[in-house]
Amino acid sequence: GLKHLVSISDLSTSEFASLVDRAAYHKKLIKSGEPVGSEISDALKGKLVTLMFSKRSTRTRVSSEGAAVYFGGHPMFLGKDDIQLGVNESLYDTTRIISSMTSCIFARVNSHSEIQQLCQHSSVPIINSLCDTYHPLQAICDILTIKETFGETKGLKLAWVGDANNVINDLAIAALKSGISVSIANPEGITMNPTILEAAKLVSEETGATLETSHDPKKACKDANIIVTDTFVSMGEEAQKQQKLKQFASFQVSSELTKLAAANWKFMHCLPRHAEEVTDEVFYGKNSIVFEEGENRLYAAIAAIEHFVLPSK
Numbered sequence: 643g644l645k646h647l648v649s650i651s652d653l654s655t656s657e658f659a660s661l662v663d664r665a666a667y668h669k670k671l672i673k674s675g676e677p678v679g680s681e682i683s684d685a686l687k688g689k690l691v692t693l694m695f696s697k698r699s700t701r702t703r704v705s706s707e708g709a710a711v712y713f714g715g716h717p718m719f720l721g722k723d724d725i726q727l728g729v730n731e732s733l734y735d736t737t738r739i740i741s742s743m744t745s746c747i748f749a750r751v752n753s754h755s756e757i758q759q760l761c762q763h764s765s766v767p768i769i770n771s772l773c774d775t776y777h778p779l780q781a782i783c784d785i786l787t788i789k790e791t792f793g794e795t796k797g798l799k800l801a802w803v804g805d806a807n808n809v810i811n812d813l814a815i816a817a818l819k820s821g822i823s824v825s826i827a828n829p830e831g832i833t834m835n836p837t838i839l840e841a842a843k844l845v846s847e848e849t850g851a852t853l854e855t856s857h858d859p860k861k862a863c864k865d866a867n868i869i870v871t872d873t874f875v876s877m878g879e880e881a882q883k884q885q886k887l888k889q890f891a892s893f894q895v896s897s898e899l900t901k902l903a904a905a906n907w908k909f910m911h912c913l914p915r916h917a918e919e920v921t922d923e924v925f926y927g928k929n930s931i932v933f934e935e936g937e938n939r940l941y942a943a944i945a946a947i948e949h950f951v952l953p954s955k
C-alpha cells in the first residue's frame with residue numbers, strides 16, 4: 643500500500659536509521675561535486691512534486707523544492723492564497739484533484755487531523771511538512787546533524803528547553819530511536835502530549851535510552867551534549883503571544899545555562915529563531931550548529947522522497 647511520512651513514531655527504528663543514512667549518502671554525493679547518475683536525476687522526470695502549504699516556510703519550502711529538482715521533478719508551491727482550498731473548495735476535493743496529477747504532496751497544515759485526511763484521500767504519498775503535532779523532516783535532519791557532529795549517537799544526552807509540540811514530539815522519538823537520552827523541560831502549565839510519552843516509553847524499552855520531563859531547564863541541561871529549543875510562539879498561536887512569552891520568561895538558553903552542559907555541548911534550533919529563545923552569544927557562538935542543521939534539511943527532504951515517493955511512482 644501507499645506509505646506516507648506522518649510522524650517519526652510511525653517508523654520502525656531501522657527504517658528511521660536508514661532514512662538518516664540515506665540523507666548522509668545523498669549529502670556526500672552532492673558535496674563530491676560529481677554529477678549524480680540518471681537513476682537519481684531522472685527518477686521524477688516529467689512529474690510534479692506539489693507543496694500544499696497553509697503556513698509560511700523558508701527551510702521546508704527550499705529543501706523540498708531542491709529535493710524535487712535533484713530527482714528531476716518539477717516542484718510546484720501552492721500557498722494558501724493560491725488555491726481554492728478553504729475558500730471555495732473542501733480538503734477532500736482538493737486532495738483528490740491534486741493527488742491525481744502529482745507524484746506526492748508535501749503538506750504544511752494547521753491541525754494533525756488535516757494530515758490524516760490527506761493521507762486517507764490522497765492517491766499519492768503525503769509528506770507531513772509540519773502540522774501542530776509533528777515535524778518528521780526536521781527530526782531526520784536533526785539526527786543526521788547530531789551524527790555528523792558527534793560521530794556516534796548512542797549514549798548522548800539531549801536537553802530540550804521549550805514548548806511541547808511538533809518539533810520536540812518528533813525529535814524526542816527520533817533521539818530515543820537513535821540511543822540518545824532526552825531530558826525535556828517545559829514551562830509550568832505546559833506538558834508533553836500523553837500519546838507521545840506513551841510512544842516514547844516503548845522506544846526507551848527498545849533502545850535503552852531514557853526520557854525524563856520536568857519544568858526545570860537546569861536539570862535538563864545538566865551534562866547535556868545537545869541543547870535544543872524552538873520558537874516559544876508557534877505559527878497559529880499569535881493570539882497567545884503575550885501569555886506564552888510570560889510563561890517562557892525563564893527559558894532563554896544563555897551562557898549561564900550552557901555552563902551546566904557537557905564540555906562538548908552543541909546548540910541546535912530548527913529555526914526561525916527569535917532573541918527571547920536564545921542569546922546571540924549562544925546562537926552565533928562556536929558551539930552552535932544551527933546553520934549546519936538548517937542545510938541538512940535538504941538531505942532530509944531528499945531521503946524522504948527516495949523512501950516514500952520513488953517506490954510508489
Ligand code: CP
Nearest residue numbers: 699700701702912913
Ligand atoms: N524549521 C523549519 O521548518 O523552518 P521553516 O518554517 O522555515 O520551513
Ligand code: NVA
Nearest residue numbers: 872873876877912913
Ligand atoms: N513550532 C514551530 C516550528 C516551526 C518550524 C511552529 O509550529 O511554528
